[in-house]
Amino acid sequence: MQDVKEFRPKIVAFCCNWCSYAGADLAGSARLSYPADVKIIRVPCSCRVNPMFILRAFQRGADGVIMAGCHPGDCHYTSGNYFARRRMTLLFSMLDYLGIERERTRVEWISAAEGAKFSKTMNEFVDTITALGENKRLEDLRCKK
Amino acid sequence: MKKLSLAKLNDFFAAVAAKETLYLPVNNNVGKAEYKKWESGVEMSSALNTVRSAKDFFFPQTENLMEFKMTGKSVEVFDTREECEDFVIFGVRACDAASFAILDSVYLVDPVDSYYKSRREHGTVVTMACSKPAETCFCGTFGIDAANPAGDVTVWEVEGAYMLRANTEKGEALLASVADLLEDGCEKCVEEAQAKTRAILAKLPLAGLTTEGVGVGKTKELFDHPAWASLSESCLGCGTCTFVCPTCQCYDVRDFDTGNGIKRFRCWDSCMYSDFTKMAHGNSRNSQLERFRQRFMHKLVYYPDRNDGTFGCVGCGRCLARCPISMNIVKVMKTLGGKN
Amino acid sequence: MQKMMEKRALELLGDGTVNRVLGWSAGDFIYDVTPAVFKTAEEVQDKFLYNDFCGANLSKYLVKESRKEGKILVFLKPCDTYSFNQLIAEHRIIRENIYAIGVECFGKADEEKLRAKGITGITGIEMKDGTYTVHTVYGDETVKAYEVMADRCLSCKSKKHVAYDELLGSEGEVVEDCNRFDMVEKLEAMTPDERYEFWRGELSRCIRCNACRNICPACTCEQCVFDNPNSGVSQKAAVNSFEENMFHIIRAFHVAGRCTDCGECSRVCPQHIPLHLLNRKFIKDVNTFYGEYQAGENPEAKPPLGKYEKNDIEPGEAGGAKA
Amino acid sequence: MQRIGVFICHCGTNIAATVDVKAVAEALSHEPGVVFSTDYQYMCSESGQTLMREAIREHKLTGVVVCSCSPRMHEATFRKAAEKEGLNPYMVEIANIREQVSWIHKDMKEATEKAVILGRAAIAKVHLNKPLKAGESPVTKRALVIGGGIAGIQTALDIAEAGFEVDIVEKEPTIGGKMAQIDKTFPTLDCAAYILTPKMVDVAQNEKIKIFSYSEVEAVKGFVGNFKVSIRKKARYVIEDKCTGCGLCTEKCPQKKVPNPFNMNLDTRRAIYIPFAQAVPKVAAIDADYCTMLKTGKCGVCSKICAAGAIDYQQKDEIVEREYGAIVAATGFNPLKPDKYNEYGYSTCPDVVTSLELERLMNAAGPTAGTLLRPSDKTHPHTLVFVQCVGSRCDAENEKGKPYCSKICCMYTAKHAMLIREKYPDTEVYVFYIDVRTPGKNFDEFYRRAVEQYGVHYIKGQVGKVVEENGKLKVQASDLLSGEQLHIDADMVVLATAVEPDKSARGIATMLTASMDTNDFFTEAHAKLRPVESPTAGIFLSGVCQGPKDIPETVSQASAAAAKVIGLLAKDKLTCNPCVANSDEMLCNGCSSCEKVCPYGAITYSDKEFRGPNRTTLIRRVASVNEAVCQGCGACTVACPSGAMDLKGFSNRQIMAEVDAICKM
Amino acid sequence: MSHNKNAAKVEQILRSYGVDVRKCMRCGKCTATCPAFDAMEYHPHQFIYMVERGEVDKLAASPSIWHCLSCFACMERCPRQVEPAKLIEAVRVAVVREKGQNHLKPEDVPALLDEDLPQQAITSAFRKYSK
Numbered sequence A: 001m002q003d004v005k006e007f008r009p010k011i012v013a014f015c016c017n018w019c020s021y022a023g024a025d026l027a028g029s030a031r032l033s034y035p036a037d038v039k040i041i042r043v044p045c046s047c048r049v050n051p052m053f054i055l056r057a058f059q060r061g062a063d064g065v066i067m068a069g070c071h072p073g074d075c076h077y078t079s080g081n082y083f084a085r086r087r088m089t090l091l092f093s094m095l096d097y098l099g100i101e102r103e104r105t106r107v108e109w110i111s112a113a114e115g116a117k118f119s120k121t122m123n124e125f126v127d128t129i130t131a132l133g134e135n136k137r138l139e140d141l142r143c144k145k
Numbered sequence B: 001m002k003k004l005s006l007a008k009l010n011d012f013f014a015a016v017a018a019k020e021t022l023y024l025p026v027n028n029n030v031g032k033a034e035y036k037k038w039e040s041g042v043e044m045s046s047a048l049n050t051v052r053s054a055k056d057f058f059f060p061q062t063e064n065l066m067e068f069k070m071t072g073k074s075v076e077v078f079d080t081r082e083e084c085e086d087f088v089i090f091g092v093r094a095c096d097a098a099s100f101a102i103l104d105s106v107y108l109v110d111p112v113d114s115y116y117k118s119r120r121e122h123g124t125v126v127t128m129a130c131s132k133p134a135e136t137c138f139c140g141t142f143g144i145d146a147a148n149p150a151g152d153v154t155v156w157e158v159e160g161a162y163m164l165r166a167n168t169e170k171g172e173a174l175l176a177s178v179a180d181l182l183e184d185g186c187e188k189c190v191e192e193a194q195a196k197t198r199a200i201l202a203k204l205p206l207a208g209l210t211t212e213g214v215g216v217g218k219t220k221e222l223f224d225h226p227a228w229a230s231l232s233e234s235c236l237g238c239g240t241c242t243f244v245c246p247t248c249q250c251y252d253v254r255d256f257d258t259g260n261g262i263k264r265f266r267c268w269d270s271c272m273y274s275d276f277t278k279m280a281h282g283n284s285r286n287s288q289l290e291r292f293r294q295r296f297m298h299k300l301v302y303y304p305d306r307n308d309g310t311f312g313c314v315g316c317g318r319c320l321a322r323c324p325i326s327m328n329i330v331k332v333m334k335t336l337g338g339k340n
Numbered sequence C: 001m002q003k004m005m006e007k008r009a010l011e012l013l014g015d016g017t018v019n020r021v022l023g024w025s026a027g028d029f030i031y032d033v034t035p036a037v038f039k040t041a042e043e044v045q046d047k048f049l050y051n052d053f054c055g056a057n058l059s060k061y062l063v064k065e066s067r068k069e070g071k072i073l074v075f076l077k078p079c080d081t082y083s084f085n086q087l088i089a090e091h092r093i094i095r096e097n098i099y100a101i102g103v104e105c106f107g108k109a110d111e112e113k114l115r116a117k118g119i120t121g122i123t124g125i126e127m128k129d130g131t132y133t134v135h136t137v138y139g140d141e142t143v144k145a146y147e148v149m150a151d152r153c154l155s156c157k158s159k160k161h162v163a164y165d166e167l168l169g170s171e172g173e174v175v176e177d178c179n180r181f182d183m184v185e186k187l188e189a190m191t192p193d194e195r196y197e198f199w200r201g202e203l204s205r206c207i208r209c210n211a212c213r214n215i216c217p218a219c220t221c222e223q224c225v226f227d228n229p230n231s232g233v234s235q236k237a238a239v240n241s242f243e244e245n246m247f248h249i250i251r252a253f254h255v256a257g258r259c260t261d262c263g264e265c266s267r268v269c270p271q272h273i274p275l276h277l278l279n280r281k282f283i284k285d286v287n288t289f290y291g292e293y294q295a296g297e298n299p300e301a302k303p304p305l306g307k308y309e310k311n312d313i314e315p316g317e318a319g320g321a322k323a
Numbered sequence D: 001m002q003r004i005g006v007f008i009c010h011c012g013t014n015i016a017a018t019v020d021v022k023a024v025a026e027a028l029s030h031e032p033g034v035v036f037s038t039d040y041q042y043m044c045s046e047s048g049q050t051l052m053r054e055a056i057r058e059h060k061l062t063g064v065v066v067c068s069c070s071p072r073m074h075e076a077t078f079r080k081a082a083e084k085e086g087l088n089p090y091m092v093e094i095a096n097i098r099e100q101v102s103w104i105h106k107d108m109k110e111a112t113e114k115a116v117i118l119g120r121a122a123i124a125k126v127h128l129n130k131p132l133k134a135g136e137s138p139v140t141k142r143a144l145v146i147g148g149g150i151a152g153i154q155t156a157l158d159i160a161e162a163g164f165e166v167d168i169v170e171k172e173p174t175i176g177g178k179m180a181q182i183d184k185t186f187p188t189l190d191c192a193a194y195i196l197t198p199k200m201v202d203v204a205q206n207e208k209i210k211i212f213s214y215s216e217v218e219a220v221k222g223f224v225g226n227f228k229v230s231i232r233k234k235a236r237y238v239i240e241d242k243c244t245g246c247g248l249c250t251e252k253c254p255q256k257k258v259p260n261p262f263n264m265n266l267d268t269r270r271a272i273y274i275p276f277a278q279a280v281p282k283v284a285a286i287d288a289d290y291c292t293m294l295k296t297g298k299c300g301v302c303s304k305i306c307a308a309g310a311i312d313y314q315q316k317d318e319i320v321e322r323e324y325g326a327i328v329a330a331t332g333f334n335p336l337k338p339d340k341y342n343e344y345g346y347s348t349c350p351d352v353v354t355s356l357e358l359e360r361l362m363n364a365a366g367p368t369a370g371t372l373l374r375p376s377d378k379t380h381p382h383t384l385v386f387v388q389c390v391g392s393r394c395d396a397e398n399e400k401g402k403p404y405c406s407k408i409c410c411m412y413t414a415k416h417a418m419l420i421r422e423k424y425p426d427t428e429v430y431v432f433y434i435d436v437r438t439p440g441k442n443f444d445e446f447y448r449r450a451v452e453q454y455g456v457h458y459i460k461g462q463v464g465k466v467v468e469e470n471g472k473l474k475v476q477a478s479d480l481l482s483g484e485q486l487h488i489d490a491d492m493v494v495l496a497t498a499v500e501p502d503k504s505a506r507g508i509a510t511m512l513t514a515s516m517d518t519n520d521f522f523t524e525a526h527a528k529l530r531p532v533e534s535p536t537a538g539i540f541l542s543g544v545c546q547g548p549k550d551i552p553e554t555v556s557q558a559s560a561a562a563a564k565v566i567g568l569l570a571k572d573k574l575t576c577n578p579c580v581a582n583s584d585e586m587l588c589n590g591c592s593s594c595e596k597v598c599p600y601g602a603i604t605y606s607d608k609e610f611r612g613p614n615r616t617t618l619i620r621r622v623a624s625v626n627e628a629v630c631q632g633c634g635a636c637t638v639a640c641p642s643g644a645m646d647l648k649g650f651s652n653r654q655i656m657a658e659v660d661a662i663c664k665m
Numbered sequence E: 001m002s003h004n005k006n007a008a009k010v011e012q013i014l015r016s017y018g019v020d021v022r023k024c025m026r027c028g029k030c031t032a033t034c035p036a037f038d039a040m041e042y043h044p045h046q047f048i049y050m051v052e053r054g055e056v057d058k059l060a061a062s063p064s065i066w067h068c069l070s071c072f073a074c075m076e077r078c079p080r081q082v083e084p085a086k087l088i089e090a091v092r093v094a095v096v097r098e099k100g101q102n103h104l105k106p107e108d109v110p111a112l113l114d115e116d117l118p119q120q121a122i123t124s125a126f127r128k129y130s131k
Helices: A020-029 A051-059 A080-097 A115-132 B006-019 B094-107 B114-122 B169-177 B187-203 B219-223 B227-233 B240-244 B288-306 B318-322 B329-336 C002-014 C041-047 C059-065 C078-089 C111-116 C182-188 C192-203 C211-215 C241-254 C264-268 C276-290 D021-029 D046-058 D071-084 D098-102 D108-128 D150-161 D177-181 D192-205 D248-252 D292-296 D301-305 D355-362 D409-423 D443-452 D504-512 D551-569 D593-597 D635-639 D652-663 E007-017 E029-033 E044-053 E056-061 E073-077 E084-099 E106-112 E119-129
Strands: A011-016 A038-043 A064-069 A105-109 B002-005 B021-027 B033-037 B062-071 B074-079 B087-092 B123-128 B153-158 B161-166 B251-257 B262-268 C020-025 C034-038 C072-076 C098-103 C122-128 C131-136 C139-144 C166-168 D004-009 D034-040 D063-068 D092-096 D136-138 D142-146 D165-169 D209-212 D215-223 D226-233 D318-324 D326-329 D333-335 D352-354 D383-390 D428-433 D457-460 D463-469 D472-479 D484-490 D492-497 D499-501 D539-541 D573-575 D581-583 D603-611 D617-625 D645-647
Touching: A011 A020, A011 A115, A011 D652, A020 A038, A020 A064, A020 A115, A020 D071, A020 D098, A038 A115, A038 D108, A038 D652, A051 A064, A051 A080, A051 C241, A051 D652, A064 A080, A064 A115, A080 A105, A080 C182, A080 C192, A080 C241, A080 C276, A080 D635, A105 A115, B002 B006, B006 B021, B006 B087, B006 B161, B006 B169, B094 B114, B094 B123, B114 B123, B123 B169, B153 B169, B153 B187, B161 B169, B161 B187, B219 B288, B227 B288, B227 B329, B227 C034, B240 B318, B288 B329, B318 B329, C002 C020, C002 C041, C002 C072, C002 C098, C002 C166, C020 C041, C020 C059, C034 C041, C034 C059, C059 C072, C059 C078, C072 C078, C078 C098, C182 C276, C192 C241, C211 C264, C241 C276, C264 C276, D004 D021, D004 D046, D004 D108, D021 D034, D021 D063, D021 D108, D034 D046, D046 D063, D046 D071, D063 D071, D063 D108, D071 D092, D092 D098, D092 D108, D098 D108, D108 D652, D142 D150, D142 D318, D142 D551, D150 D165, D150 D177, D150 D192, D150 D209, D150 D551, D165 D215, D177 D192, D177 D355, D192 D209, D215 D318, D215 D504, D226 D326, D248 D301, D292 D301, D326 D504, D326 D551, D352 D355, D355 D409, D355 D492, D383 D409, D383 D463, D383 D472, D383 D484, D409 D428, D409 D443, D409 D492, D457 D472, D463 E029, D463 E073, D472 D492, D472 E029, D539 D551, D581 D617, D593 D603, D593 D635, D635 D645, E007 E044, E007 E056, E007 E084, E029 E044, E029 E073, E044 E056, E044 E084, E056 E084, E073 E084
Parallel strands: A011 A038, A011 A064, A064 A105, B021 B087, B087 B123, B123 B153, C020 C072, C072 C098, C098 C166, D004 D034, D004 D063, D063 D092, D142 D165, D142 D326, D165 D209, D326 D539, D352 D492, D383 D428, D383 D492, D428 D457
Antiparallel strands: B002 B161, B021 B033, B062 B074, B062 B262, B153 B161, B251 B262, C020 C034, C122 C131, C131 C139, D136 D573, D215 D226, D226 D318, D333 D499, D463 D472, D472 D484, D581 D645, D603 D617
C-alpha cells in the first residue's frame, strides 16, 4: 500500500457579524463540532463580501468558499443579504459557466439561533469539498509551496 | 544555397526538433497564427505573420527574476533563473528579424541584460522571405527587404521546395546538422522569387511611405507639433500596439507576494499606460497626448537619434491591423510630413 | 447617409449649435476608420466618413468630450445609443453638452473576415448593393456584405435608437428574434470539463493589453482596480491562468447589469477572444433570474444589481452543474 | 511597520485544555511585526487587562491581537483597555480561538494549528488597521410627528412629557384621525370620544406641542439628529389665530350641499366647516371646491358675519421650514373601498355599508343622531348581515384585496353586533366569518359574549352575493358547517373592509428614505427587536402605518416610539460608528451604483474640482458618505466597480489579508 | 386518513388546469355564490377539499361535477384565486379521458355554437350533455 497523505481541504467561511458569526459562536458554545479545515472571516454583512475576496481565496489555495448571512428578510441592515444573494447568484453561475466546479462555492443563511445548522452546514461542505479534491481550476501555482 | 524538397519538410522539422526545440507559426483555435512548439503532426501556418511578434522568444511577456523571503528579521534571496536551452525559430519574417537588431541595441549594450542575452545565444533564427505581403506592410520604408530577410538562415519558397541560405555560423551549423535532407540550391530560383515579391511590394498602398519629416534631429521641430492633439485624441490608452509590436522593449518590474515569499518578475509595460514610469513624485507623462507622443517620438526620432538613423519601427504592420481605433504609426508619419 | 451626416454636421457647426463634431475619420484602406473630433468645416469635408467599417462606438469619448467647453455633435448608431443612455444613467456624460444624431445601421463589416477569406493587399473597397468589390494588389475580389458582417451585427439585439436629439433615417426597432444567446446556451449545454477547456483555450491567449477594458463604454473608471497598486489586486500582465480568469471574471462582474452588449470588447481583442460571451452570460442570467433587462434602454430603470426581490432565486438554485 | 502584541487567553481550561497556548504564543511571536507575545489565564480579568496595558506601554505597541473568546463577547472590553493606555481602540483585533477552536475541536494538534492560523489572520489584519475616530453630530432637540391620529397624539404627548418640543403635521383641518369617527371601542365599550377628546385637548394645551393642521410634509433633508423639513400649510382661508371656533359661519354658509367626509359622506355640511365639535384646533376651514366666494367671487357671507374677522379669501399655501432631531411616521390607515366587489352591491345598494359607515350611523353625533336607520329609507332595520374579511386575506395575485389579515375587523364586528342587539333586541344579526380571530386581552371573552349573551348568529361561511329586491337585500351565503346555502332577506349588510395604509404614506416614506413593504406598510428595523424603528436612523414608526393594529396596540406602540425618540433627543451629540464606508474621491466615478444599494440614503454626490494633468482643472461628480447615517454594512463597497468605496475597519485590503493568511500554504 | 392518496392523479388534474388547491382558506365564498348549489351533492368548496384530500375518484363518480354551470362566479369571487370552476372542468376532463371516447362528432359542433358563449363553457357543456 502506498502511503497517500490524506487530503484536507482549505475552506474559508465568510460570516456576517449579526447572524452567522453568532450562529458559529452558538455552535461553539453547544460544542457542535465541525472540521478544523473551516476558518471563519467576520464581515459586517454578507453584502460586504466582494467576489474578489472569493477569487482571492481560491488563488491563495482555498478549496472551497462558503458565505453565510442572515436569512433573507432578517438582515441587520435590512437589505444587505438580498443584494449579496443577487451578486453571489451571478458570480456562481459565471464560475459554473467557466467550468469551475459549482460545488466549491456555497451560500447559506444561518441565523444567530442556528448553531446546529451552522455545524451541519460546515460538516456537509467539508465533505463535499473533500470529495471534490484539490482546487485546480482556480489555483495560482505561484502561491503553492 | 541549399534546397529542401517540400516533400521532406516534415523530416526536416523532425530532424531539427530532435536536437533542439523548434518553434514555428501554427494556426491556433481561432485560425490565427502563433508560434508553437513543433511536434509530429503540427502543420505550419500559411499566414503572412503571427499576431504576436517573434520578440516573445527573447523578451517574453513575463519573466521571473528572483525570489526572496523574510524569515524573522532576515531576508533570503533565491536565484530562480532557469537554464535556457537551444532552440530554433522557423519562419520569421524580415520585419521581425530586423526587430531583433533593435532589441539587441537595447539589451546587449552595457549593462547587458543577461536574461535576454542568454536567450539570444541559444536561439537560432530561420527567416522566411515574404511572397504575399499585405496592405499593412511597410517594412520597405525602413530599408528592410521582405524578399531578403536577415537571420541565421534565410528561406525562400519556390515551386515545390524551400531554398535555404545560411547567413551565420549558427545557421551553417543548423543546416549541417540536417545535411542529409538537403540538396544543392538554385540561386536563380531565389532571384526570381525575390523579383516577384519586390514587384508586389512596389504596388502596396504604403509602398511610397517615406520617413521624410521624421528621424534624426527632429525633436525640437516635432515635439510641440500641433498635430499631436488630434492624432492622440481618440487613443484609448490600451497597450495593444505596444504588445504586438516587435520592437517595443519596455518592461516593469513587479513583486508578487505569494504568502510564502516574494516573487519578483518583470512584465511588458506600455508607454500608453497611465502608470508607465510612475515614480514617487507621480507620472512623468500625465496626459494621453504626452504618452502617445512618447511612443511615436521614440520610434521615429529619439531612437534614430541615438542609433545612427536606424528607426525603431520595422514596418510589420501589426499595430495597423490591431489598433482598436485604427490610429497608427503610418497615420502619424503621414501627418508629420512623410509623403505617401 | 454619409452625405446627409456631413450636411448636418456642417449646418450645426455653421449655426453654432455645436463647436465640435465627434465622428469617424477616413484612413488609408477604407476599413481603418478612426474616431475623431472635427473642429472645423474643412476637417469635416476633408476627413469625415461613414461607411460599413465605422463600427467603433463613440459614446465613451463623450465622458471626456462632454466636459469640455461648448456643445459637441455626436453620431450614434442604434447600439451606441444604449451605451450613451447607460453613461447618462451613471452620470458619466453631461447630456446638455451633447447634440446626438441617431444614424441608421444595417450591420457593420469585420475586416478580419476579409482577411480570413485570404483577401490581402487591399488597396480599396467599393461598397454597393450589399456587395463589396475589394481591390487588391493581387487582383479584385467580390464578397457579399453579409459574408463579412461582424458577428456581433449578425446577432444584433436592436436597431432602435433609444436616445437622440435628431434622427437621420428611421428610429428602428428592437430585433425580436435575436439569437445572441445561442452560443451561451451552447456552452451551458456542455459539461463543466468541456466548458473549462473551452475557456482555457480562449483566455490563455490573453495578453492583457487592456484593449477590451479601454474600449468598453461601461469601463469608465477613473482608475481601474487592476491598475491601482493600492487595491491589492492590481495586475499588469496575464502571468498565469488565475490572473487571466480573475481579470476577466471581475471585469465582467463589474459591468454586469451595465453592459449594453455593444460587442466592442470582442471586436478589439487582438487575440480574438470572444469576451462578449462572458458579458452575455450575465445578461442572460439577469434576464432569466430577475426579468428582462436591457442596460441602456431606459436611463431611469434600476439596474438589476441595485435592486432585489424578496423571493429572488437562491445562489444554490441558479445554474448548477450539468452532468 | 506596526509593533504588535499578541495575547493568548487560556480562558481557564476552556481554551488551554484543547489548545497548546504556549505553542501558539511561540508560533505567533515569529510573525512579522510581532514584538511581544504571551499567554495568560484570563485575559478579560482585571489582571489580564493590566498585563495588556503594561505591554502596550513597555513595548510601544501600535496594535494588539487577543486570541480568546468570540469578539462578540469581549472585543469591547479589550478595546476599552487599550484606549485607557492611549492606543486607539480600533487597533485591537480578536482571534476567536474558543468558540471556533477549543470548543469544537478535540485533537490538540489540530486545534493548536488552527489557533495559530486564526492568530495569523488577525495579525495580518492589524497590520492594515488604522486608528479610527468615531465622529459626532449634534442633535436638534425637537421631534416631528407626521399624522395626528391617536398614534401621533400619544407619541407627541409622551415626547412633550419628557420636555422636548414636538410638532404634529396633520393633513386634515383637525387632529383626531380615525378614532374620532369611531363610536364605541372594544372590548370595554367605552365611548371613543370620551377617551380621545381629553387627549386632543392635552395636545392643544401643551406648550411643547405645535400643531400644523391642514398641512403636509413637502420635503425632508438631512439625517438623524439633523433633519430639515419643509411643511406646506395648505390655505384654509381662515386665519387660525383669529378664529374663535364659534361656529356661526358653519351655520350661516349658504352652500349646504357639501358631502361630509367625517360622516363618511352620509350627510352634508357647509362649504365652511369645522369637522366636528371637539376638533383641535377648533378653527374653521373653507372647502375651496365648494365655496361660492372662492369660485365666483360672489357671496362673502362668512366674512360678513365673522366677528373675529378671521376669514381671508386671499390666503395662500405657506411653506414652513423646521428642524428636527427625530421624525415619527404615524400616517395611519383608511378602510378599503369595497366598490370592486360587485357581488356585495356596495356601489348600488345604499343599505350595504362599511363598518366605519356603520360607526357613524350609530354615533350620537352622526347623521342619524345615533339612531340606527337604513340610509335608503331611514327606517329601522330588523335583519342585519355582517360580512367579514372583505378585502383582507386575499391571494397576492388578487387585484381587489390585500393579502394580510386586517386584525381589527373580527373585534369591531363583534362590537357592532353586540351593540345593535343590545339597543334593538328586535333585530336578527348574522355574522359570516372565515375564522374568528380574537387574540388579545379580554377579546375572546368579548366575542363569546356577543354569541352567548346577545345571541348574534355566527355562521362559518361567506356571503356570495347581495341583490336588492323590493326594499330587501337578498343575501345568498354558505353555511359550511351545515353544508347549506342560506338565503337571508336582510335590511342592512355591513362589510368589514380591510384596512389599507393611507395613500400619503408612500410619498412620505420616499422622502424619509424609510423602506416599505409591498403593501405600503412601513418596514421596521427589526421585526422582533426593533419594531418601532425604521431602518433609517432617526425615523420611528407609530400606529397602523407599520401594520394593522387596534387602539390599545397603537397606543402602546406610540408610547414605545416616543420612548425611542426621547432616548435620541436626550443626547447632545450622536456618536457615530466609526466603521463606516468611505469614498476615495480620487477614484470615484460618481456613477451612483453605491447609492442604489445603500439602505440608509447615506450617500450623496457633489461636483468637485480636481487637478487634472498639466495644471488643468477637472470637475467630477463624486460620492461622499454621511458618517452619521452610514451603519457600515458595506453593500456600497461591492457595488463600487472602481474600489473607491471602502469600509473602515473592514477594508478590502484587510479582508484580503485575512484571506491570504488563512489560505497560506 | 391520508392526505396523499391518489397523489399522481391529483397532480395530473391540478397541473392540467394550473389550479393550486392549497391556496384555499376555506371561506366558502364559492359555495355561497354557486347558483347550482341545490342540485349538487358536493359543493364547490368541497370539490377543492376533496381534491386536496385525494378523494378524486369519489368526486369523479358524483353527479355534482356535471351540475356546475361553468358560470365562473366562483372564480370571479374567490379571494384566493383557487378557481373552483377550473378545477371542476379539470375533473370532468379527467373523467371523459378515462372513458376513452368522444360523444360528439366534430362535424356536428358548428351547428351547436352560439357566438357569445365563452369557449370553456362550450366545451364544458358538450362534455356534460354528451354524457
